[in-house]
Amino acid sequence: MSTNHTSTSDAEPRPKAVLFCPDCGHESGLPGDWIVDEGPNRTTHTCPACDATVEDRPRPAPALAP
Numbered sequence: 001m002s003t004n005h006t007s008t009s010d011a012e013p014r015p016k017a018v019l020f021c022p023d024c025g026h027e028s029g030l031p032g033d034w035i036v037d038e039g040p041n042r043t044t045h046t047c048p049a050c051d052a053t054v055e056d057r058p059r060p061a062p063a064l065a066p
């Protein structure tokens, strides 16, 4: 069955911004206790527990108008 349901997904559940360390399994939200290193193209998060680098892919951040 094909139901043409044009739903404007406007009320999406807020995404859980949580990073996981692949090395030790440390997890923390964003912003959490990660050591954030903001580069020109990407933001690198370093695990505070084992010092592993957890790279976070740059997302097209919505322009927040004041």
Ligand SMILES: [Zn+2]
Pocket: 021, 022, 023, 024, 025, 026, 047, 048, 049, 050, 051, 052
């Ligand atoms: Zn770690």
